[in-house]
Every structure is written in structure tokens, then in C-alpha cells.
Amino acid sequence: MKQEFTITAYTENHVGLMGRIAIVFSRRKINIETMNVCPAEVEGISRFTILINESRDVVEKAVKQIEKQVEVLKVFFNTDEEIVWQEMAMYKVPTKVIAEQVKVERLLRQYGANTVVIRHDYTVFETTGHREEIDALVAALQPWGLIEFVRSARIAVIKASEGIHKAVMEFEAAKPSEPAIENEFLDQRDGVFTM
Amino acid sequence: MQKTIEKADTTLKEVPVEVEAPKTHSGGQVLLEAFLKEGVTTIFGYPGGAIMPIYDALYDYADKLQHILVRHEQGGIHAAQGFARASGKTGIVFATSGPGATNLVTGLADAMIDSTPLVCITGQVFAHLLGTDAFQETDVINITTPVTKWNYQVTDAEELPAVIAKAFYIAGSGRPGPVLIDITKNAQLQKIAFTEYVKCNFIRSYRPKPVVRPEYIAEAAKLINAAERPFIVFGQGVILGKAEEEFKVFIEKSGIPAAWTIMGMSAIPTDHPLGVGMVGMHGNYGPNKLTNECDVLIAIGMRFDDRVTGRLDMYAKQAKIIHLDIDPSEIDKNVKADVPVWGDCKETLPMLTAAIEERKHAGWHRKFIDCKKQEVEKVIHDEVYPETDTLTMGEVIRILNELTKGEAIIVTDVGQHQMVACRYAEYNKSKSNVTSGGLGTMGFALPAAIGAAYGDPSRTTVAVIGDGGFQMTIQELGTIMQFKPNVKILILNNCFLGMVRQWQQLFHEKRYSFVDIQSPDFVQVAKGYGIPGKSVSERDKLTDALKTMLEHDGSYLLEVMVGKENNVFPMVPQGRSVSDIVLSREEI
Ligand SMILES: Cc1ncc(C[n+]2csc(CCOP(=O)(O)OP(=O)(O)O)c2C)c(N)n1
Numbered sequence: 001m002k003q004e005f006t007i008t009a010y011t012e013n014h015v016g017l018m019g020r021i022a023i024v025f026s027r028r029k030i031n032i033e034t035m036n037v038c039p040a041e042v043e044g045i046s047r048f049t050i051l052i053n054e055s056r057d058v059v060e061k062a063v064k065q066i067e068k069q070v071e072v073l074k075v076f077f078n079t080d081e082e083i084v085w086q087e088m089a090m091y092k093v094p095t096k097v098i099a100e101q102v103k104v105e106r107l108l109r110q111y112g113a114n115t116v117v118i119r120h121d122y123t124v125f126e127t128t129g130h131r132e133e134i135d136a137l138v139a140a141l142q143p144w145g146l147i148e149f150v151r152s153a154r155i156a157v158i159k160a161s162e163g164i165h166k167a168v169m170e171f172e173a174a175k176p177s178e179p180a181i182e183n184e185f186l187d188q189r190d191g192v193f194t195m
Numbered sequence: 196m197q198k199t200i201e202k203a204d205t206t207l208k209e210v211p212v213e214v215e216a217p218k219t220h221s222g223g224q225v226l227l228e229a230f231l232k233e234g235v236t237t238i239f240g241y242p243g244g245a246i247m248p249i250y251d252a253l254y255d256y257a258d259k260l261q262h263i264l265v266r267h268e269q270g271g272i273h274a275a276q277g278f279a280r281a282s283g284k285t286g287i288v289f290a291t292s293g294p295g296a297t298n299l300v301t302g303l304a305d306a307m308i309d310s311t312p313l314v315c316i317t318g319q320v321f322a323h324l325l326g327t328d329a330f331q332e333t334d335v336i337n338i339t340t341p342v343t344k345w346n347y348q349v350t351d352a353e354e355l356p357a358v359i360a361k362a363f364y365i366a367g368s369g370r371p372g373p374v375l376i377d378i379t380k381n382a383q384l385q386k387i388a389f390t391e392y393v394k395c396n397f398i399r400s401y402r403p404k405p406v407v408r409p410e411y412i413a414e415a416a417k418l419i420n421a422a423e424r425p426f427i428v429f430g431q432g433v434i435l436g437k438a439e440e441e442f443k444v445f446i447e448k449s450g451i452p453a454a455w456t457i458m459g460m461s462a463i464p465t466d467h468p469l470g471v472g473m474v475g476m477h478g479n480y481g482p483n484k485l486t487n488e489c490d491v492l493i494a495i496g497m498r499f500d501d502r503v504t505g506r507l508d509m510y511a512k513q514a515k516i517i518h519l520d521i522d523p524s525e526i527d528k529n530v531k532a533d534v535p536v537w538g539d540c541k542e543t544l545p546m547l548t549a550a551i552e553e554r555k556h557a558g559w560h561r562k563f564i565d566c567k568k569q570e571v572e573k574v575i576h577d578e579v580y581p582e583t584d585t586l587t588m589g590e591v592i593r594i595l596n597e598l599t600k601g602e603a604i605i606v607t608d609v610g611q612h613q614m615v616a617c618r619y620a621e622y623n624k625s626k627s628n629v630t631s632g633g634l635g636t637m638g639f640a641l642p643a644a645i646g647a648a649y650g651d652p653s654r655t656t657v658a659v660i661g662d663g664g665f666q667m668t669i670q671e672l673g674t675i676m677q678f679k680p681n682v683k684i685l686i687l688n689n690c691f692l693g694m695v696r697q698w699q700q701l702f703h704e705k706r707y708s709f710v711d712i713q714s715p716d717f718v719q720v721a722k723g724y725g726i727p728g729k730s731v732s733e734r735d736k737l738t739d740a741l742k743t744m745l746e747h748d749g750s751y752l753l754e755v756m757v758g759k760e761n762n763v764f765p766m767v768p769q770g771r772s773v774s775d776i777v778l779s780r781e782e783i
Contacts, residue, residue, distance in 0.1 A: 012400050016336055016346075023341050064524035070345045070365055073400045175399040183350050185322035185381060 004033075005059045006078050006085065006156045009048040010040060010168060012071040013180050021048060021072075024065045030054055034087075034153035042168050044177020045073065051154045073171055078158055085156035088126065089134040090116065091141055092148040095123045104144050111137045122147055216388035222352035223252030223383045226316065229359040231259060232392045235287055237278060237649050238262045239271040243291025245331060246318025248383035250289075263649070263678050266670040268295050270642035272302025273668070276311045277646025280629045281604050281656075283437065285312040285367050286646065292318045293331030296338070296377070301636060303342040303373050308633030309458060310435060312371035314362050322350040322379040335377045344372030352385035360395035369403025370522040371435055404521050407538035407546065415517045415534045416550035418491050424559045425451045426489035426514075428474055428482075428503070431458035431632075432496015432521060438541040439463065439625045442495070445544045450554040452563050454482035456497050458632040461622040465601065471563045475503045476767045477614035480574075480776055481566030483767060486511050487774035488562070493517045496540050499529040500633065509772035519543050573778040574764050579619060585758035586734060588615040588687050594738050595657065595685070596621045598745055603655040604629060604647050608640035608664035611693035614763045616659045626651070638667030641684065645671060648680035655683065655745065662688040662714045672724040675750050683744050684728075684752040686717055689759050697762045701783055702769070721752040728752030 011017055018037060025032055033051040040047040052059065059077050067075045095118065098104050111133065113125040127137060131154075138149055158164070220228065226249060230238075238260055242250045253262055265271040268290045275286030290296050296317040306313050320329040336348050345365045349358055358376060366374040419425055427449075433442045439462050446453045446463070452471040455462065457478075463470055472479030474486065483505075486492065492514040497503070504510040507529060518525070518532035519540050526535040536543050578589030592615060595603075601623035607613040607630040622628060629647050631639040644658035665686055675682055692710040699707050721728040728751060731740040737755065744753040767776045768783055777783055 015348075016340070019337060019340055027341065061524070061528055064528075068522065068524045070398065070401045171399060175397070181351070181354060183322050183325060185350060185379075186325065188323045 002053050002055050004051060004053055004080050005056070006080070006083050006154065007048070007050040007052065007059070007063060007066070007075060008078070008156065008158060009050070009066055009075045010073040010171075011046050011048060012073070013039065013044050013046045013177065014071045015180060015182065017046075017069070017071050020069050021050075021066055024062050025052065028058070028062065030058065030062065036153035036155050040168055041165060042172045042177070044179070045168060045171065049153065049155050074167065076158055078156070082160065083156040083158050085130070085154050086128050087131060087134060087151050087154050088128045089137070089149065089151035091125045091127075091137065091146060092122050093125070093141055094145045094147065095120060097144045098123050101144060104141070107137070107140050111140075113137065216390075218386035218388050220387060220389040221248060221252060221383065222349075222355055222378065222385050222387070223249040225352060225355045225387065225389050226359060226378070226383075227252050227256050227260060228389070229356060229392050230287070232394065233359075233363045234284070236261060238287045238289060239265055239274040239278070239646065240289030241265055241268050241271055241291070241295060242289070243295050243318065243331070245292035245320055245380050246289060246295070246316070246383070248380060249316065249318065249378070261649075263645070263674060265642065265645075266673045267668065268298030269301055269638065270645075270668050270671040270674065272299045272306070272313070272315065273636075273639050273642035274646035274649075274671075274674075275313050275315075276302060276306050276309075276639075277606060277629055277643030278650040279311050279313060279646075280643070281626055281647035281650030283626060284650070285314055285363060288313065288315050290315070290317050291331070292320055292335070293333045296335040297333055299375075300338065300342060301634075303339055303375065305631050305634040305636045305639065306373040307342045307344065309631065310371050310431065311373065312366040313373040314359075314366050315373060315375040317375060317377045318383065319348065319377045319379045321381045323381075325350075325379070335375070339375050342373070343375045346375040346377070348377040348379070349382050350379045352382045352387045355382065355387075356389065356392050357395070360393060361398060364395040364398065365401065404539045405523050405537035407536075407542055409546070411534055411536050412543065412546045412550055415493075415536055415547060418515050418517060418534060419449060419451075419493065419547075420552050422491040424489045425449070425491040425493060425556070426482075426485065427451050427453035427493045427495060428456065428486075428497055429453060429459045429462060429495040430456040430497025432519070432540055433459060433462040434625055436496060436521065436539050436541045438539075438544055441541055441544040441548070443467075445548045448548055448553050449551050450556045451493070452482075452556070452560055454479070456500070456503055456632075457617050457628075457630060459497060460617060461625050461627040464623050465621040472567070473617060474773070475500075476505070477618065477763050477765070479567070479618070480570040480765045480778060481563040483765070483773040483776040484566055485562055487513065487772065489514050491515045491517065493519070494530070495519045495544070496521070498525045501529070504529060505767045505771055505773040505775070509774070570765065570778065578615075583758060585761075586732065586737060586755060587761055588612055588757050589619055590734075591685070591687060591737065591741070591755050591757070592616050592619040592659075594741050598738075598741055599655060599657070601627075603627070603657050604651060606630070606640050606644040606647055606656060606658045608658075608660040609635045609637045609694075610661040610664060611689070611697060611761075611763050612659055612661045612687040614694075615687075618763075637661075637664040640664060641668050641682075642671045642674075644682045644684070645674055645680050648682050652681070656681065657683045657685055659685050659687065661693060662686060662690065663692045663712050665717070666712075666714065669720070672721060672726060675726060676724040679749060682750045683747075684721070684726075684750065685744065686752065686754040687757050688714065688717070688754050689757050689761065690714070691759060694763075696760070700760070700762070701780065717752060717754045726750050726752055728754065730754040730756065732756035
């Protein structure tokens, strides 16, 4: 039976690793619903949060394949019940409607939206929450001239995550991260002789 | 408060000057120095614009590093694979950017699936040109990501020593595999201060082998001790783990019949009394059939490939499964293990041996012997002692066995001849069977045999190749001509793409669609390359012809014309259970 699984991977911050991880899914024709990559609490370590809809068996195998990658430190996978998760969304609506329509204002308050930007032509709101809540507000704003909408990938903390932070710190203590090496020659086109 | 006037310090102080270490080595030289420290002796490769600085450096290392100029990069990487498989060391291949690098892809995929340790070096355009569609630029890192254990692009020579060290460590440790290092031209040319090369033995995010859990060993031993009909299937993990001796001790104490996968072949001598043959689609009758009768199946360093298991939902369902593997992602991947024994079998096997009772399992063994008898009667006898007009592949291998006495390295290509060679070849030593197992790459054998001849020059290397596969990398005859590795080329010519023809005959109503392949006069072709040869089609000349080939000082090509429509049996028909293995066409 397919269900939502959130995969959390701690990795080195290395060029190309995202491709290696993505291949684990694409190769099995598993669709990635959302993927968030960010620096973890320790410099040089990244944290991937990947949301997929699959059966436990398939997820387990994919996770083992991710963990097998040389630059991956540790991978977890969890069902929705085992995590606390959030998505963030931004909604751009005409300022005129907000100013004139009490209904819209009430709606935004009801959903706990915060104002990010107010301009004379449009206003941007932000909410954080679960998929359904965000979807509901999108639907509600639609009739009022929603101009643009965007939402972030899921991020999640694992409920039973005793010791993860400590483990990350220990990884760093065992051997500090190496800085990611980028192509420092990219902007030197004119100065370099080529053959 | 008394004021004192501080006297100015007039003595000359030595200002510490940051003396920059002299830039002594180019990136190319650093690479070769690193190779020497890693014990590299032989490199296979093909030059080009983007790898020229490395080749320039190589010019000065000619007395320390042997470079074999192949005729195609695919040949280069297969040769590196053959070298690795015969020697147990890491194989090395060089290629230039763009087309050179893309020509490596088949070999990378082959090495990846067969866990062959390789360090592949590709040249790349200057770092400032990356991503501009420069001449001969391809995105080698992204192209090769799915088929490498690890890959990395070096854009600055300062990175090189650490990256090369890491590459060797990753390629050769844990479950081995191919690693590719792409080096931009500026990094090859760039001079750096280089004094010391430090080998790598730790990467914080990399666990080459899992920690052995003694509780699983105990559990496995308990199952084995209680088993009535235990059965072992072993793979290349035994060879890669250099655990042949530990494995032998284990089976001899346990008394359990042991079958090999095509990749595990030669880990124990073929005539070992506990060896019961090969599993898989064209494996032996007994081990396939009895897989579905054993009560405990002990899988050692093998990965339950679908060519081994046949239909998964009918594979050893009655048995408790114990799976020993170094790669945790193999456990439960295809077949669910009741007891997973994570770890290097070099460590786990002795632990298991210590925990089991000494047994004989004579009654159970008899079943394998009975099956063998049936297989000999129905298939083997006629295949190796035929009375047909035409020669059979089986009799060629039988005579080859008689002449080489199990001492040769046999490198096979892909097709019917591969299955026949693997079914009938006899081996005394480990690392004697070099074949493309997981990928089934036609064109593998000729270059791989060249590599194997360098990997273990003390032994005779015989490449057994079909008329189809030979034409895929036939240009490597040029490499043999120039560098003279001692490779015996044995072409089993059935004038067909035989294995495909067999399937068309059995499963596509004999609609022989494009399997009729014309070949040049192979003996003349070889002659053109300065390699002597002969073609035989008569039974009474076969032994002498094989003898001539083996006794010839240097490479030799022998073409044997075999029956055009002979088939390989037994066979587990696609999509069927291993116990549905058939001995003849009539049973399909
Ligand atoms: C590169 C590649 N292309 C196609 C195949 C599919 N294939 C498998 S066996 C075979 C026929 C091989 O014919 P030949 O080399 O003459 O050997 P034979 O089976 O006759 O012994 C083919 C085409 C393959 N394995 N590899």
C-alpha cells in the first residue's frame, strides 16, 4: 500500500550529491513530491528532506541505496505520524480586494496568514502549515483574484529523534567537514589560454 | 610617576617571511606519483587533447608505469576490468574528454554491476570552459553518476593528491566498484608544491563494511545446525573478500552442498566434492531443482540476480534464508532474508564455522548426485562426447580442460559459448573465470583477456568468444599485435548470434530475425595483425588444433566451426521457477 513517507538524509555538502540521490528515485520511476536541501546545524553537513508516496517496501530499499552513497552520513524514513512537519506558502493577491473585501481579511485571519509585503497594487501573505491547510487557503483566495502562489518543500523533524543532533555533532568532531570545492576558474574565460 | 623614555629598539628583527614551497609537480605528475604509491603497474588507455598533459607526464614514467595503448576506450576499460579480475587489484584506465569518456560508459556499467574495482581517469576541458559546449566537452560526471561507485571532477591540482587517495580507497574497499576522476586540463598542467602522498583509509561518511552482529551469527548457526537439507549458493563476494580459504573450511565442516553463481565460479576448485555446480538460467540441473527442496538456503556474497532466481515468488519459498553480504542494501532487496548476516565474509565465515556442528548430510547429497546423473545422461554426455556431424561447444571446452588441467584463466564473452564455457570449464584456482555477469556485455572478452594476461602473466589466458561478440571489439587485435600479451583466442563460430537464435527458436516460433551474422575470415584478419591462427571444423583435428594454440609461444587465434543450431540446456525458461528447469527442448 502506498503512503506518504518522509526521508531525512544527512550528507556531506558536496557538488553532485543531489544528482546521485535523485537517481536512486528516478531509476526506480519513483516520483519525488517535494525535496528540501539545506545546511544542517553543523557547517559542511546538509540535510535532505524528501517526500515520496510509495509502499514501505520500496521506500526501505531506496533508503538503503541512498545510505550506500559514499557521501551520505545517515538516512531515516518516517510516516506522517512519526514526524512533525510543515510547509510554507506565499500568496500574492490584489491589494484592492484586501482593502475592500472584509471577507478576504477574515479569511486571512482565519488561516493565520502573515503579511510579508504590502504594495499599492498587490499584497503578499505567508502561511505555514500542512498541505491541506495551505491548499484550502489557495482555494479560498482563488475567487478573489489570487495572482501568484508558491509553496516550499516539506520540512520535518522526527518525533523519536533522540540523539540526532548529538550524532551530527559527533560526525563533525570525528572529522571536520571539508569545504565544498567549486569551479573557481569559471569567470576567468578571457584571461586563460586554451587549446 | 617617573617618566622614562623608552629607547627605540634598533636591533634588526628577523621578519618571518612566508616562503612559498617550490611548485615542483604538475597535476599530471602528481597523478602518476600517486599511482606509484598505490602500487599501480599497468595502465590501459587512449590519449586525446584533454588528457595530453597527463600523457606528457607519462612519457617520463615509462620505466615505472606500463601503458597499454588500446584501440578503443571500451577496450581499455574492459582490459582494466580483466586486469582487476585476474589480479585482485584495482584496474586503471585513461581516456580523453568527450567521446573518449563516453566510450567508457559500457565498461563502467559492467564494472559497477559486477563490483570490479577500477580507477578511471578522464581528461576534461579547461575549468573555465565547463558548461560552454566547448570542443569535446561532455558532462562526464553526470553521465557516469549512475554507473560509478563514486566520481569527482578535479578543477584545481591542489585537490589531486587527496582525491586520488580517496578514489583508490573507495574503489577497492567494501563492495568494490568503479570510480571515475575527471581532471580538467588546467589542473593537469597546473604546478603545485608536492612532497608527500598520503593514502586514504577513512572517509567519515563512508562505511565500507558493516559491523558484524554476533547475534545474527548465532541465529544463523542455530538454523544451520537444525537443518536437514541445507544448501549454499555463493557468489563473487567470496572472491572479492579474498575469503576462499575461509569458505572452504566452512563448507567442509558443515558438509553442505554448495553451488556457485556465474560470478562465484572458481572460488573453490570445480572438482571439490561439495561443489554441486552452477545455479541460474543455464546452470546445472540439481542445484536449480533442489533450491526448491532445501530447508535452509545460505546465500554467501551473492545478490539473487533474476538470472539466478527465476520467478521470485517461486524461489526457495520453503526455505529459511540466511544471507551473508557486505552490502546492506543487498539484504532483502530481492529475496527476504530470515537471518541477515551483514559483514565481510572474510570475517563472518570463520565466526559461523566456529559456531556450527560438523555434519555430512550424505542423504541430501545423494539427491544432487542423482540429478547430476540425469543431467549427464540427458545433456552433458551428448554435449561433450557428441556423435553429431558437427562439433559442439561442449566438446571444445572438454578438450580445453583436458589440456589446461584447470590452470588457465578463461575469459568469456556473452552468448551460448559463455554459458557452455561456464558450465563445462574446470578450474583449480580462484580468479580463473572472467566473464561479464551482470551486464552481459558482448565485446567484453577480447579486451578483458588482454587485461587478464597482464593481471596474472604467470597463467595461460584463453578468451572464449562467439563470432558475434568478437566483431564488437575485434580492433583490439591491434593491441595484441603491438604489446604482445599472451592471449589465446578461441572463437566458437556458429554463424549465428546464437543465444538470440536459441530464444527465437524456443519462444518465437523459429522466426530468425536478424541473427544470421556473416563473419570475415577470422584467420586472415588475425594474420593481418601478425597473429597466427587456424580454423577447424573436423572432430579428429580438434585436439591437435587446441594443442597448437596452447603451445604456441604468444597469442594465437583458433576458430572452431560448431553446429549452427545447437542449443544450451538445461535452461530455466524466462518467467518460470528454478525448479521448472528443463533438460531439453521437448520439456519447454
Ligand atoms: C552489447 C550487446 N548487444 C547485444 C546483446 C544481446 N545478445 C546476447 S547474446 C547475443 C548473441 C551472441 O552471439 P555470439 O557472439 O555469436 O555468441 P553465441 O551466442 O553464438 O555463442 C546477443 C546479440 C548483448 N548481450 N550485448
